[in-house]
Amino acid sequence: MGMSGKRKRNDDSDAEDSKKSHAEKKEQFRPAMIKNKEKRSEVHAKLKQQKKLEKRAKAKARDAAVKRAIELGEELPEKKVPRTIENTREVDETVCKPDDEELFAGNDADEFSSILNRQQNPKILITTCRFNSSRGPAFISELLSVIPNAQYFKRGTYDLKKIVEYANKKDFTSIVVVHTNRREPDALLIIGVPNGPTAHFKLTNLVLRKDIKNHGTPTSHQPELVLNNFTTRLGHRVGRLIQSLFPQDPEFKGRRVVTFHNQRDFIFFRHHRYIFETKEIKKIESKGKKNEDGKSEKVPDHKTIARLQECGPRFTLKLISLQHGTFDTKGGEFEWVHKPEMDTSRRRFFL
Template sequence: MTRLYASLDDDELFAGNDADEFSSILKRERDSEDIDHFRFKLYRGPAFISELLQVIPNAHYYKRGTYDLKKIVEYAKKQDFTSLIVVHTNRREPDALLIIGLPDGPTAHFKLSRLVLRKDIKNHGNPTSHEPELVLTNFTTRLGHRAGRIIQSLFPQEPNFRGRRVVTFHNQRDYIFFRHHRYIFETKESKQSDSKGKKGKDGKGEKISQQKVIARLQECGPRFTLKLRSLQHGTFDTKGGEYEWVHKPEMDTSRRRFFL
């Protein structure tokens, strides 16, 4: 189950769901399977990819080497992968994600920032192999709904709730905040009080304790922020590809105008 929070009063927002590129995956007609690539030896890149593989079930890692991205796309199609994720780096630091839906696109380019690895998160938890629940919040526009569907297609549509894992993509002012948590249930004892505010006692004068279950979240990591830079029809093509949407610097002049 995926929880996608959007504006439900616009029927046109959801009208194309049955016919878009992700419908076969999200209807479970095809199993979601992802492939990750990166090219260079990175400083935090290998650790980030390792944690990303633990977030996205059925994901496989392949070193890109010097292969052209178009050839990688064709190879992934033949292997029946549903998505291709490319981790881009700048000065040995991950700074962008390219998500390509297979076999027919679209291609989304996200800027990646504020990356925090698991080891740097205080009191972090370790995720299990259970398939997580996916929560998408505040993707309220047509473009936002489209971006949400791209993200949704990366994850299986039948989470295993026994694992108590939840992956969240929260859109706020066109910045998509990623968090990965697990639920923790703790049993604590509390002293029972009577109606007058005095501590309750049994017939022998001993204090009565009562157990209650407290739920909390433990972050598993990684933690990062995404910002959509472009959305392209079809698979990756920098020369002849058509773009559904491209971010331009002049779009940032108004603080009240948002696109997702």
């Protein structure tokens, strides 16, 4: 009896272990483990269809719950927010808060305060690197149409320090240097005059106005400036540097909008104008609506539609470095420099 009891216990334990191992294997099963190609694709298609049906069933259940809540006058079920890289970014202590008194006190004493407080009008000098390219002049001519009070000066053989001295004497507030490589603009250098700072941006995805389908032609009105998602201390400073290039009194009659949109530390530049169009409304033969007095209300024949027309250019900027003072390669002190070892996580952003 003793030996038979032990054998039964061992058999039971072996059966339990086999069930566990079978369940683990079932959990770890993936279509990629099937060696037969036809069978693998068949199983993969079945799993994909099953997931699709489950997703559709969840959507139907959610819509039914919302409809039921509206009919009963109850609170709507909480809407799930999809997980994105932006809303799961790493916690950053330098993110600006609305009640940050130190930040606002610093705004009144920084290098851009005189322009942003309308005590001084921005005056921009645009130049190139020493070796210009074929697309460089076309890009500069479009920058001149985007930035008011901007003037182009040919670089020639002048050193950048000499250009900074000249800009300071002629009361320029900023210098924009367009750097080119292999006939393509690939970097922008924005220098605040006379006290800096100097920002070095990598320039990519340049599309000139002539290459944009159905592009518009901008007027000479001062544009409205839109800055999005410059949330950290560094982003706030870069945003104020960009803001100092434009006048602070936009002329809304021109319907021009210049946008710098920061997303995942890439700054997307767009230049649009508003267009208002009047379209006829198709009349449907039906009984007209009546107001409180019993008189029939007049249905409008036309409606106004607003849309955006892109004027160009279109490009993307990425901050490489931010330097104290004006441009100085040897003795310059940097506020921030991007290094490869900083890219440890896809969810870590600096602007």
